[in-house]
Amino acid sequence: MSHPIDVVVTGLGATTPLGGDAPTTWAAALAGESGARPFENDWVEKYGLPVTFAATIKVTPDEVLPRPEIKRMDPSAQYAIIAAREAWADAGSPEVDGERLGAVVSSGIGGIWTTLDGWDTLREKGARRILPMTVPMLMPNSPSAYVSLEFGAKAGAHALVSACASGAEAIGYGVEMIRTGRADVVIAGGTEATIHPMPIAAFAASRTLSLRNDDPTGASRPYDTDRDGFVIGEGAGVVVLESAAHAAARGARVYGRIAGVGLSADGYHITSPEPSGDGQIRAMNSALAESGVAASDIVHVNAHATSTVVGDLIEARSVRGVLGEDSDHVALSATKSMTGHLLGGAGALETIFTVLALHDRQAPPTINVENPDPELVLDLVRDKPRALPEGDIAAINNSFGFGGHNVALVVTSA
């Protein structure tokens, strides 16, 4: 049985390694482009970074935002505000009472550029040179707060933090705000700006990054036998969520609906996913139960699949565990092969991809899979997009995070 309050998606916005907006990003994803590029700086020589590339943002904020905004926002908030403005305009700038408008924008890591720049300033110049905006820029709720300020969202401004599941969890919480009657419209998404040498060194230290330095665009290869870790990315994805009744009353265009939200925790290990996939399965099952969608209606899964040796296969087995034989007709896409891993932005960007896949009836490709892992038990969309069926169709977007956070969203066509 589906939830009595239907939540639809009426606006999309993104700034990513593939493009400065959602349509450009989506077109590049359908074309199978990679956003990974070598660093254009001295980090490798200076700090001995073992990784020499990342999926950096395609359109930098200084090309888009006025100087004073650049100076008062951490890059993570800059990306979020760029994506939120696009999503809001895309939704037709809905007329809504501020007390019925929410903002839920998450970051997995927060304003780490600001934190580390502040530390550098303190050590080089002393306390007197630390700028007064440092705290409002580094706090992890800063992107959410700026979105709330910009659009007058007064129903609540939230920033749920669950590492690489943060962006999906934000959208899930936005859905709940509407379903519990706290808001009619919610601006929800995720953002991350972590391409700084310290976090890159730290991710490399945890042995989770791909070291394929001689082939940056081929490095992110989920489900390929030679995958060796994820490619760090950056950027933001933001959607406008709306109760179906509110959207219908204003004649809004509806891209699709977020029909079910499933949340769970592994309670197992701080970084490793629980091997049986129990937590992932529980998240997907509860999202399906809330959505009222039958397993047989799922035609597409946007996998979390970061291109790590262990994680990709656990997820594939979990999907099969949930859908059983119905997984035979599921088109599985691992879009991090193109975007890199946006960490706290990933779940939001991949929700946008999932919504657009159903809307445009095209599952995006997974690139770089030369030799599919023989243990992969699902049908992977490789190299070119695949047509999805007409009629009412549904998909699952999975997002998992360090700490054992599992978020599954069931998306349905409009």
Next chain:
Amino acid sequence: MAHSEQEILAGLAEIVSEETGLPTDSVLPEKSFTDDLDIDSLSMMTIVTLAEEKFDVRIPDDEVKNLVTVGDAVSFIAGASKA
């Protein structure tokens, strides 16, 4: 090193312009930071911090409330940088 009042005004105008987006030629000595340039207390403290570094002076916190206009700030910095 001491700066002329003209140099200080030009330097301060650059800082204010970066912070507010206002053109530098609108940052004139008679303008009030709060009433004319719409600068809030957090922005004012940012401007003070950047001005201290740029002109190598110290602007004590309890002096900031006396800096009502751009001209007040220019005079204070000129006086402080001579000392």
